[in-house]
Amino acid sequence: MLEFRVDQVIAGYGAEPVLRDLSLQIPAGRVTAIVGANGCGKSTLLRCLARLHQADSGCIQLGEDDLRLFSTADLARSVGFLPQFPQAPVGLRVNDLLALARHPHRHWMASWSAEDEAARCEALRLTDLTELAGQPLDKLSGGQRQRAWIAMMLTQSTPVLLLDEPGSMLDPGHQLELIALLRALADAGRTVVVVMHDLIAARHADWLVALDNGRLAARGSPVDVLNPVLLRQLYGIDSHILTAPDGTPVVVPVRQADLPLPQAQPLPVSMASVGPFAEVSASVAERRLVLLFAVLQFTLLLDYMVLMPLGAALMRDFDMGPARFGSLVGVYTLASALTSLLGGRWIDRGDRKRTLLALYAGFVVATLACGFAGQFGELLVARALAGACAGLMNATMMAMIADSIEPERRGQAIGTIMSAFGVCAVIGVPSGLGLAALGGWRIPFLAVAALSALWWLRLYRALPRAPVSVGAGRGSLRSPALALGWVLSFCIVFAGFLIVPYLGAHLNGTLGVDLRDLSWIYLCAGLATFVVARAIGRAVDRFGSAGILAVLMVASIIPHLWLTQLQPGPLWQTTAVFVLFMALTSTRSIPASVWLIGRVPPPLRGRYMAVNTASTEAASGLAAGCAGWMTGGDGAVLQHFDRVGWLAAGVTCVSLCLLAGLHRFGASQGASTTKADRLTPVASAES
Numbered sequence: 003m004l005e006f007r008v009d010q011v012i013a014g015y016g017a018e019p020v021l022r023d024l025s026l027q028i029p030a031g032r033v034t035a036i037v038g039a040n041g042c043g044k045s046t047l048l049r050c051l052a053r054l055h056q057a058d059s060g061c062i063q064l065g066e067d068d069l070r071l072f073s074t075a076d077l078a079r080s081v082g083f084l085p086q087f088p089q090a091p092v093g094l095r096v097n098d099l100l101a102l103a104r105h106p107h108r109h110w111m112a113s114w115s116a117e118d119e120a121a122r123c124e125a126l127r128l129t130d131l132t133e134l135a136g137q138p139l140d141k142l143s144g145g146q147r148q149r150a151w152i153a154m155m156l157t158q159s160t161p162v163l164l165l166d167e168p169g170s171m172l173d174p175g176h177q178l179e180l181i182a183l184l185r186a187l188a189d190a191g192r193t194v195v196v197v198m199h200d201l202i203a204a205r206h207a208d209w210l211v212a213l214d215n216g217r218l219a220a221r222g223s224p225v226d227v228l229n230p231v232l233l234r235q236l237y238g239i240d241s242h243i244l245t246a247p248d249g250t251p252v253v254v255p256v257r258q259a260d261l262p263l264p265q266a267q268p269l270p271v272s273m274a275s276v277g278p279f280a281e282v283s284a285s286v287a288e289r290r291l292v293l294l295f296a297v298l299q300f301t302l303l304l305d306y307m308v309l310m311p312l313g314a315a316l317m318r319d320f321d322m323g324p325a326r327f328g329s330l331v332g333v334y335t336l337a338s339a340l341t342s343l344l345g346g347r348w349i350d351r352g353d354r355k356r357t358l359l360a361l362y363a364g365f366v367v368a369t370l371a372c373g374f375a376g377q378f379g380e381l382l383v384a385r386a387l388a389g390a391c392a393g394l395m396n397a398t399m400m401a402m403i404a405d406s407i408e409p410e411r412r413g414q415a416i417g418t419i420m421s422a423f424g425v426c427a428v429i430g431v432p433s434g435l436g437l438a439a440l441g442g443w444r445i446p447f448l449a450v451a452a453l454s455a456l457w458w459l460r461l462y463r464a465l466p467r468a469p470v471s472v473g474a475g476r477g478s479l480r481s482p483a484l485a486l487g488w489v490l491s492f493c494i495v496f497a498g499f500l501i502v503p504y505l506g507a508h509l510n511g512t513l514g515v516d517l518r519d520l521s522w523i524y525l526c527a528g529l530a531t532f533v534v535a536r537a538i539g540r541a542v543d544r545f546g547s548a549g550i551l552a553v554l555m556v557a558s559i560i561p562h563l564w565l566t567q568l569q570p571g572p573l574w575q576t577t578a579v580f581v582l583f584m585a586l587t588s589t590r591s592i593p594a595s596v597w598l599i600g601r602v603p604p605p606l607r608g609r610y611m612a613v614n615t616a617s618t619e620a621a622s623g624l625a626a627g628c629a630g631w632m633t634g635g636d637g638a639v640l641q642h643f644d645r646v647g648w649l650a651a652g653v654t655c656v657s658l659c660l661l662a663g664l665h666r667f668g669a670s671q672g673a674s675t676t677k678a679d680r681l682t683p684v685a686s687a688e689s
């Protein structure tokens with residue numbers, strides 16, 4: 003079996019090289035497909051492999067030997083080559099063409115042997131041309147002629163076959179036959195190299211080599227190579243990757259959304275076709291993905307949020323004080339921050355679906371362990387595990403959303419996912435508490451674990467695979483603009499969490515809201531968040547993430563100051579200010595996430611969002627500590643809570659300046675959301 007080794011080959015037709023310092027290996031006994039855009043050098047590479055084109059420098063080895071050392075006869079017996087546009091003299095019959103292919107195997111005086119005849123008959127049979135063997139080539143259809151040339155190659159009986167777009171004129175039936183034939187040849191030990199434009203057919207290859215402007219862009223199995231990031235790099239297209247029943251990736255190209263539409267004359271109404279079906283199916287797939295993630299987010303939030311109101315029961319059962327209970331909340335946040343910081347690189351390395359499922363399985367186990375915990379230590383470990391999984395899951399989800407949903411629809415998608423917070427507050431937590439009232443504090447955790455396990459199965463079945471990005475995990479995030487994005491996130495969350503943890507104490511202690519009314523106020527806030535989150539998502543898509551984030555930040559200063567300086571008054575007034583506060587504060591993360599994720603090169607998205615999670619977790623912990631230190635209080639009434647409001651407003655103003663600076667810097671660098679998404683993965687990752 004013969005393999006090719008291409009070592010630092012530079013080749014071209016003039017001063018400008020076509021193949022630029024290309025090094026790769028083509029495995030023996032396998033079908034290798036070469037893919038890439040028009041003019042990237044696929045045919046030139048194939049011609050170099052066939053020694054029909056001489057490289058300017060570098061070396062190509064076939065088996066153990068340098069290709070240049072093969073005699074012409076040896077080369078003809080070793081390598082068969084089918085060019086893109088083969089030509090034959092007028093009147094030449096199929097049989098005559100096949101006879102020419104036996105030339106390298108025959109002595110010049112030898113007559114047509116039984117072996118020659120067997121090779122010819124076998125080639126005719128394999129290409130379904132036996133009936134047409136006596137026909138002149140110029141009387142055949144394009145596809146039949148292409149099959150005749152393939153038959154010629156087969157008759158040549160070489161261990162290496164090089165084919166340049168052999169299936170371009172074949173009907174689907176004969177294309178499948180050709181793929182099966184190439185497969186069978188490889189299984190019989192031949193080395194098959196095919197230049198292909200058909201990415202649906204390319205998934206049947208064992209090995210893919212992707213060229214980009216004469217350079218190696220990727221190599222590997224179709225599952226590893228065929229992904230939206232690479233396809234955008236190679237062809238400038240967006241794509242969806244489906245999974246065929248045999249597990250191979252099916253590429254569905256879609257037009258890049260931010261390209262201007264070509265202007266065509268409209269048809270008369272009677273001739274106009276009805277319904278853009280492709281767009282309908284794309285939006286159905288997107289909606290399904292968003293729904294899957296929204297429910298997933300709901301389970302994560304429910305597990306987190308239900309713990310707080312169960313505090314009293316937990317303290318009683320485990321015989322612990324508020325400080326130890328606080329450590330249950332703290333360890334969750336700490337574990338989430340630490341694993342996000344340390345495990346981010348890992349997120350971008352594997353299939354994101356697999357990563358998400360592995361983390362979600364860990365989360366189910368952790369939540370189950372919470373439900374069965376017999377001692378405080380066990381509960382602490384279970385909370386840490388839940389936090390560790392949840393932090394990385396959030397980053398993975400964001401990366402998957404950005405990979406699969408066009409920038410101009412991401413706002414709505416993230417808005418819908420984040421509206422899970424509202425559903426959780428309105429339905430989830432009250433239901434959890436109802437269950438706890440019936441059967442104790444363990445029941446809500448067991449219920450969340452059961453719901454999550456069911457949803458894990460649903461995700462396993464319905465979530466599309468998200469294969470490894472090319473260049474994934476490579477590259478550096480050490481750009482000042484990217485790092486300042488984390489600072490911006492930190493500031494936004496810090497401002498909110500100066501106030502959020504003390505709202506219950508403020509409303510109940512300072513404003514004198516009855517505890518029963520408090521649950522209604524939270525319910526109203528949950529409802530408002532649900533509605534506003536979706537509206538904000540739509541507004542982000544319409545007016546841009548930076549603009550909406552700025553508007554929300556300015557607008558949230560009002561309830562921050564108002565609520566922290568509010569004096570006891572009618573319940574409706576307290577409720578209105580509180581609802582305004584929650585709706586504006588909790589939804590700031592929607593435009594912030596859309597804006598941040600759009601600035602990161604796709605192969606680094608997971609890692610970037612993981613560090614972002616670590617930054618926001620740190621912000622929430624520090625803000626809570628800082629506000630606690632500022633407010634002090636005598637246990638019932640918070641002192642100086644108005645100062646906390648002013649600090650929150652000040653931090654929000656700093657965030658605004660940071661956003662303005664970053665936005666201006668991004669604009670001067672041409673890094674709008676859409677353009678950032680278009681960055682080529684390897685180049686941008688390494689820059």
Ligand SMILES: Nc1ncnc2c1ncn2[C@@H]1O[C@H](COP(=O)(O)OP(=O)(O)OP(=O)(O)O)[C@@H](O)[C@H]1O
Pocket residue numbers: 015020038039040041042043044045046047
């Ligand atoms: N005989 C030639 N003389 C000069 N330039 C050539 C010749 N053949 C190819 N080129 C140039 O080399 C570059 C690569 O061509 P090549 O045929 O290798 O590309 P390809 O990837 O096979 O493209 P396609 O998908 O369109 O077949 C192109 O810019 C082309 O113009």
